[in-house]
Amino acid sequence: MSYHWNWSVFLAQVPSGGTTYLGWMLSGLATTLALSLSAWLIALAVGSLMGVLRTVPGRWLSGIAALYVELFRNIPLLVQLFIWYFVLPEILPTGIGNAYKAINPMLQQFTAAMICLGLFTGARVCEQVRSGIDSLPRGQKYAGLALGFSLPQTYRHVLLPMAFRIIVPPLTSEFLNIFKNSAVASTIGLLELAAEGRQLVDYTAQPYESFIAVTLTFMMLNALVMVLMHRVEGRTRVPGYIGGGS
């Protein structure tokens, strides 16, 4: 027995015509990028807001944020995605559920995956933002308040700029994670990169070419993001911490 290598498979026409297998992979890559970036925007916005709420004195506000984090952090992404896509439309009022199910299926899959991935990652971003703020010496907050800043002003001008700089490395990590986690969206039928790879295996019976192509594409994507974030990290490093300064 031997494996029949065939790298030219990517240039072959797909059975339904109109494009090549490479075309499929590229359109999968485009979906992966669109999904990851839009989910990241949701994650950053929701995560930052909730992260700030977790550190403010009001019990109610921090309680809401804590509930959000616990709920979204303690259920596997795979299960959450399934709940967003399959379960939620069934438990919503019938009218709304049916209206959602009536839109284009691709769009349904994409929005479910985007919201799911965004809120899932947002919970993690929230914890990073909170730990960033908590890691600052308490004196910074008091200094801000003593200077006559209001609490929101203290956050805006003193705490957040410092906290965000400290949490750039873990945020980079979450940013990278979102690309990889987007592969989970293939489980509800969204044709992103991993799903197109799987499709190629099913259609051509050439698993290794497909696995290698998908793996390498993710690695390149990752390298690109890392180079980018490395620059950001370099610029935002706080002098005086190990690894910082210089």
Added chain:
Amino acid sequence: MYEFDWSSIPGALPFLWAGMKTTLEITALAVAVGIVWGTLLAIMRMSGIRLLSWFAAGYVNLFRSIPLVMVLLWFFLIVPALMESVFSIPRTSDTRLASAMVAFALFEAAYYAEIIRAGIQSVHKGQMGAALALGMSYGQAMRLVVLPQAFRNMVPLLLTQGIILFQDTSLVYVSSLADFFGAAYKVGDRDGRLVELLLFAGAVYFLICFSASLLVKRFQKKVIA
């Protein structure tokens, strides 16, 4: 409105429990190996010895750049062949659990390494300087001064990563290994009751992970106090 039918769950409980045991086994091993190997990687990366830090950086970046699903898939297809050629273990033994464990341990080490590196970096530079000035060697300073403080800072993060890992084990479905999620999915698929079984799985994961994160928080307070 959806017609829920939970009748599949009681009969499936022994199978689900067996799946939970598999999940716990994989998690425990991956956390243990991951922290040890991750610490070594973090130290290598910051050692200033070029070859070591390149290796560590390459390792961490490689594993962090590939989705876990793909890593599991690769290991599932490759580890059996490797085990056979290196340890001459016959291919007929069930290697799915072993390959999942190896994959998770090596994969998680890359993440632990980053947490630990950040932990070490969070210790003020002056600490290392002071320890060296007191006449300690680099290794002593790391072991006696920097690492204890770093670990104290990052214990909550390390434990939280353990909870994430516990959830990530659900991805072993690519190798058809029946972990807790896989077992729930299989029962749901067989009986046409996927929605019920997945909601049930979600609730169980939530209860376990939420309790665990409460414990982490309590522990965190103790350490800080």
Added chain:
Amino acid sequence: MKSRRLFAAALVCSFVSCPILAQELGGTLKKIKDSNTIALGHRESSIPFSYYDDKQQVVGYSQELMLKVVDAVKADLKLLNLQIKLTPVTSQNRIPLVQNGTVDIECGSTTNNAERQKQVAFSDTIFVIGTRLLVKKSSGIGDFADLAGKNVVTTAGTTSERLIRKLNEDRKMGMNIISAKDHGEAFLTLETGRAAAFMMDDALLAGEMAKARHPADWVIVGTPQSREAYGCMMRKDDPAFKKLVDGALARVMASGEAERIYKKWFMSPIPPKGLNLNFPMSEDVAQIFKHPNDRAFE
């Protein structure tokens, strides 16, 4: 940066060498004899071909035929205590697992086609399906022409997926095609009203229908868009093993045993819920029982 690239290259190479490693294996029969073990691949929820019953035992039509093959191997190699190792496979990993030796033979619901024949060998056909539609009785859908402008679900990676996409392009039907990860998800998509029809192998549709909350609400309709031959999958270029497998299947088919197994899984109540698929034997299946062969239909 350079070392990172080198490391990546080394890693990829180690991946690539993997399938080649397996080449050094002798024939499958020698492997079975040396290890006193035969490694069987099975599906987990391909009702009624190969799936877990409520005691998590693998059962089904294809599974029973595969066990007949095991009996033949036992007799041929004179291994009375031959050990059986069961490995569940998915549609994504079944080919690599047969190639790398984890699985010696897989009988489930695998279609024999030209592309797969480049990678693996197939036994004589064990079943023939037609690709049709599962719809709600009240939907008024009678054939493929009624699907224009509707949502249609199918399982990713199947022939049905290709056929329906092609149909959509050729006849400009304006269907939205949803590719679900597995049959269970595809049926859920249909059951929750997201799709008007589920296109798949008719025997598998009958299996999914049996799992429904109200099996009587559903019906299988439409002119078959293709016929497909299911076969057992083995490693390529191993004529001795293939001959043994085909011989065993031919004996079972000639003796009427295969027909009994058919009735057991398609015309009688089956686990886990005791439902009867009521799926009478097609002319195609009757023909392959009469004249066993390993031809693909495509």
